[in-house]
């Protein structure tokens with residue numbers, strides 16, 4: 001199939017920049033897309049990071065340490081920007097003003113004020129397509145839950161629980177890095193790191209909390225700095241947010257949790273929805289399974305656990321009996337973003353990446369959560385603003 005090539009620049013060539021390079025390198029995995037990314041320019045403050053791209057990505061024509069050089073390159077159509085949170089606002093705004101489409105990383109600004117600057121740039125440049133990264137909903141089991149929510153299978157929703165948990169921070173000898181300092185990661189701490197992943201589906205379903213009560217924990221307050229000292233580890237390790245959701249027809253509690261210290265969990269993203277007629281759960285702990293419980297009054301209450309076939313938003317060469325993993329979800333997310341760039345406003349399938357509005361909603365919730373933890377009060381969120 002003839003493909004429209006989208007010429008990408010990557011700003012921030014660390015962990016996530018390389019994940020994009022890997023996804024772009026196996027684009028042939030996707031069977032029915034008429035578009036493909038080509039990474040032509042890369043930028044990182046650390047030249048060793050761009051050297052990896054020059055070694056592994058043959059399409060790279062330009063490498064630089066100043067992102068403004070990359071933005072001046074007329075051969076670049078779109079940018080993936082994966083840099084520390086304190087740089088999001090400045091660099092995202094400059095990308096948007098340069099007229100380049102953007103897939104930005106969460107939390108989409110280090111705090112609400114930074115997010116508002118990004119939102120303003122988007123409003124001022126309506127022809128630029130901007131989305132935020134979040135890959136887990138592309139797991140087949142999560143896609144199945146999306147279909148069930150859209151089919152209104154749950155009846156009256158009883159409650160929702162969603163979370164993202166890992167545990168590498170349980171080790172107090174793990175050295176400090178930018179993700180554990182307020183100046184670079186932000187006051188949100190684990191919420192800024194993990195929270196957009198947790199909120200992607202609730203926001204997509206329109207489940208906006210009217211109030212939030214937050215409990216935030218700093219479990220390991222200092223860490224080695226690699227030079228023989230222990231320095232403050234300032235950011236919140238774990239967050240539990242109890243939310244009161246009201247939609248036009250429903251009201252239910254929703255518990256959101258983001259944990260860097262959840263013993264036994266490597267990278268567990270989950271969502272569980274219980275309802276009067278149907279309940280369902282998907283967790284990346286059991287990535288190829290989805291659990292569901294249909295109920296009719298007086299009937300048996302039995303959980304069914306079924307293998308979710310390798311079937312996501314975009315079809316691939318992998319057969320339905322095989323397993324889906326993290327890098328597959330990244331590939332699917334990239335397909336969704338490129339699909340929007342080429343087919344906007346009518347992409348070839350309906351599940352799109354996180355929108356700036358959805359990312360903005362996450363800032364409303366995290367900002368209220370910080371205030372709740374500070375005051376010990378339940379905070380109301382005014383969605384009219």
Ligand SMILES: NC(=O)c1ccc[n+]([C@@H]2O[C@H](COP(=O)([O-])OP(=O)(O)OC[C@H]3O[C@@H](n4cnc5c(N)ncnc54)[C@H](O)[C@@H]3O)[C@@H](O)[C@H]2O)c1
Nearest residue numbers: 012013014015016017043044045046049082083105106133
């Ligand atoms: N979607 C996901 O699953 C996921 C996972 C991890 C991180 N992230 C997000 O991705 C972003 C980056 O995280 P990461 O884990 O890749 O971090 P990282 O530390 O591995 O990479 C960040 C890179 O940015 C570079 N950088 C710093 N300042 C720069 C500047 N002024 N100009 C250009 N490059 C600069 C650094 O040298 C580094 O190579 C963050 O927003 C983070 O929240 C997303």
